[in-house]
Amino acid sequence: xxxxxxxxxxxxxxxxxxxxxxxxxxxxxxxxxxxxxxxxxxxxxxxxxxxxxxxxxxxxxxxxxxxxxxxxxxxxxxxxxxxxxxxxxxxxxxxxxxxxxxxxxxxxxxxxxxxxxxxxxxxxxxxxxxxxxxxxxxxxxxxxxxxxxxxxxxxxxxxxxxxxxxxxxxxxxxxxxxxxxxxxxxxxxxxxxxxxxxxxxxx
Amino acid sequence: xxxxxxxxxxxxxxxxxxxxxxxxxxxxxxxxxxxxxxxxxxxxxxxxxxxxxxxxxxxxxxxxxxxxxxxxxxxxxxxxxxxxxxxxxxxxxxxxxxxxxxxxxxxxxxxxxxxxxxxxxxxxxxxxxxxxxxxxxxxxxxxxxxxxxxxxxxxxxxxxxxxxxxxxxxxxxxxxxxxxxxxxxxxxxxxxxxxxxxxxxxxxxxxxxxxxxxxxxxxxxxxxxxxxxxxxxxxxxxxxxxxxxxxxxxxxxxxxxxxxxxxxxxxxxxxxxxxxxxxxxxxxxxxxxxxxxxxxxxxxxxxxxxxxxxxxxxxxxxxxx
Numbered sequence: 072x073x074x075x076x077x078x079x080x081x082x083x084x085x086x087x088x089x090x091x092x093x094x095x096x097x098x099x100x101x102x103x104x105x106x107x108x109x110x111x112x113x114x115x116x117x118x119x120x121x122x123x124x125x126x127x128x129x130x131x132x133x134x135x136x137x138x139x140x141x142x143x144x145x146x147x148x149x150x151x152x153x154x155x156x157x158x159x160x161x162x163x164x165x166x167x168x169x170x171x172x173x174x175x176x177x178x179x180x181x182x183x184x185x186x187x188x189x190x191x192x193x194x195x196x197x198x199x200x201x202x203x204x205x206x207x208x209x210x211x212x213x214x215x216x217x218x219x220x221x222x223x224x225x226x227x228x229x230x231x232x233x234x235x236x237x238x239x240x241x242x243x244x245x246x247x248x249x250x251x252x253x254x255x256x257x258x259x260x261x262x263x264x265x266x267x268x269x270x271x272x273x274x
Numbered sequence: 275x276x277x278x279x280x281x282x283x284x285x286x287x288x289x290x291x292x293x294x295x296x297x298x299x300x301x302x303x304x305x306x307x308x309x310x311x312x313x314x315x316x317x318x319x320x321x322x323x324x325x326x327x328x329x330x331x332x333x334x335x336x337x338x339x340x341x342x343x344x345x346x347x348x349x350x351x352x353x354x355x356x357x358x359x360x361x362x363x364x365x366x367x368x369x370x371x372x373x374x375x376x377x378x379x380x381x382x383x384x385x386x387x388x389x390x391x392x393x394x395x396x397x398x399x400x401x402x403x404x405x406x407x408x409x410x411x412x413x414x415x416x417x418x419x420x421x422x423x424x425x426x427x428x429x430x431x432x433x434x435x436x437x438x439x440x441x442x443x444x445x446x447x448x449x450x451x452x453x454x455x456x457x458x459x460x461x462x463x464x465x466x467x468x469x470x471x472x473x474x475x476x477x478x479x480x481x482x483x484x485x486x487x488x489x490x491x492x493x494x495x496x497x498x499x500x501x502x503x504x505x506x507x508x509x510x511x512x513x514x515x516x517x518x519x520x521x522x523x524x525x526x527x528x529x530x531x532x533x534x535x536x537x538x539x540x541x542x543x544x545x546x547x548x549x550x551x552x553x554x555x556x557x558x559x560x561x562x563x564x565x566x567x568x569x570x571x572x573x574x575x576x577x578x579x580x581x582x583x584x585x586x587x588x589x590x591x592x593x594x595x
Contacts, residue, residue: 091418097313101383104305112299126299133305138312200290219284220291250287 080106085149092140104133107150110221111157117216118161120195120204128164132157151230158213158231165209199257203250211246218243351535353544353563361520362563362570364529364546381489385415388491392419394455397491398476400483412473414457414494420450427451427504436499437517437567444589446506446513456500456521468494510578515593518570525570527561540587541594547583560586562594 080088080102091099108129115132116125136156143152196204204212217223217231225236225243232239353362385395395415421427424441430453431438441448458469476490483490503516518525529535536547545562558581559574573590575581581589 087418087420097309098306098383099386100309101302101306101380102387104302108299108301108305112301113296116296122297126301129299130301130304130308133301134308134312137305137309195291197290200287215287219287247284247287254286254290 089140089143089149092137100137103136107153108133111153114154114157114216114221115161117195117220118213119164120201124164128157128160132160135160148230151227154217154231155233162209162213165212199254200250202257203253206253207246207249211242211249214239214243215246215250350529351537351546353546355563355565360524361565361568362525362527362561364527364535367528367530382413382415384489385413385491386417389415389417389493391417393417393493394457394496395491396472396476396494397489398473398480400480400488400490412458412469412476416455416457418452418454420452422450424448424451427453431502434497434499436502436519437564437569439502439504439515439517440593443506443513443515444585444592446508446511449505449507449512451505452501452503453499454501455496456498456519507577508579511575511580512577513573513575513581513589516572516574517564517567518572520568520570522568525563538587540590543594545587545590547586549583558583558586560590562590 085103088099088102092103111132112125112129115128116122119125119128132153136153139156143149195201204215207215214228214232217228223231225239228234228239229236234242350364350366351362352360352364355361381397381399385397389395393416395417396412397415398412421430427448427450428438428441430436430451434453434455436453439451458464458466463469472492472494476492479490480487498521500519500521501516502519503514506513506515530550532552533548533550536549538545538547540562543562543564545560547558547560549558550556557574557576559572561573562571563569564571571593573586573593575586
């Protein structure tokens with residue numbers, strides 16, 4: 072589910088490769104990087120909505136995975152294992168962002184303009200979806216990205232998130248309703264603003 | 275089926291996203307650079323941790339056939355041959371041994387990609403700025419090959435003259451075997467006709483190349499083994515028997531602080547029982563030197579049931595007798 076087709080590895084190749092890396096053949100890890108960098112990047116970019124943050128995250132995740140490779144058990148699905156590292160890493164980043172925002176509000180710096188790096192990529196989602204996503208918790212947002220944009224099955228998500236598929240279905244339904252509700256109200260708001268704009272310009 | 279339903283189920287959300295594809299990235303150099311740096315600085319702890327799942331492989335990475343004699347030898351284990359020459363020497367971890375890390379080498383990686391399992395690839399890098407040698411040198415990459423059939427494994431052992439390993443041992447049955455080649459490193463090996471012929475062929479190809487190509491490689495036949503290993507299983511429990519062929523060299527074994535070693539005599543041979551206890555992991559393995567074969571053995575167990583000390587010694591006895 073998580074390899075780019077160009078450099079994809081089948082399960083057997085992957086297992087052999089991991090054994091070699093665990094035995095100390097560091098250079099073989101480059102094949103893992105090549106196979107997984109693009110899908111992980113896609114996931115991080117959708118989740119973090121910032122190109123630079125996503126690029127940094129991919130590097131950090133792949134280095135972290137290398138350092139944790141001794142913890143990887145062969146019975147596990149490697150891509151789910153890697154996705155879990157990516158999920159935890161991105162969630163931490165999103166939580167830090169949230170704390171940062173709160174601190175900024177407390178010290179009344181909220182009116183300062185964000186640096187280009189802090190600015191979210193507004194090309195990625197249309198305004199109503201961007202607002203809806205911003206109102207989700209990092210966990211909910213990650214689940215939505217996995218399900219909608221990465222097209223993962225509930226079984227795959229369950230392996231990554233360690234949540235039972237039935238519970239995931241219920242949570243995804245709630246997330247879906249929440250997103251649609253916010254999107255609808257945002258679209259109505261945008262329509263209203265657009266209708267009002269010509270009147271204002273006349274004045 | 276389920277994936278197709280996702281598109282339908284979430285089409286309004288999908289419509290609200292950028293239609294263009296996300297940009298491509300390439301972080302290979304950055305990631306491998308950071309890993310190489312980590313390896314250089316943190317090798318002892320990383321290696322220790324790596325051994326958790328592959329005791330055999332990682333134990334082998336700590337075994338260094340190096341020509342260094344400057345270690346304080348008195349408090350570390352030594353195994354001598356009948357003539358009294360030290361053949362195996364345990365040493366403390368040092369900067370020098372840490373520097374033996376496998377660093378990222380893009381040419382080695384390309385040679386790996388080029389090779390078929392079991393092939394030894396000789397490669398020559400034109401205008402290699404990273405090489406300190408003034409003379410052109412060949413480098414080698416071997417692509418590992420697990421042999422799942424004992425008959426084929428046995429045939430490979432016969433072809434290379436490597437020490438034989440059993441098909442079944444202590445109720446554990448053969449799962450796969452590995453026989454790896456010795457890489458030419460000594461001056462004598464570099465003077466051999468096969469080395470010289472390969473070198474001249476590759477340097478000739480390099481001098482004729484006009485397209486800015488830097489890497490020239492070819493598969494070379496090999497018959498001299500450096501390493502033989504067998505993995506054996508009984509349900510979810512596994513043991514590994516591995517043998518490093520020393521070819522008249524001396525074996526240095528890096529002994530980490532957490533590794534308690536004990537020398538015991540089994541069937542007339544001195545074996546070293548290694549017990550490693552770290553904060554998150556503990557494991558044991560056994561080593562001995564076989565003078566007749568000039569080989570260094572490592573016996574390890576892992577999986578859902580590890581061998582006890584007595585079982586290790588019993589198994590060693592079976593293999594030695």
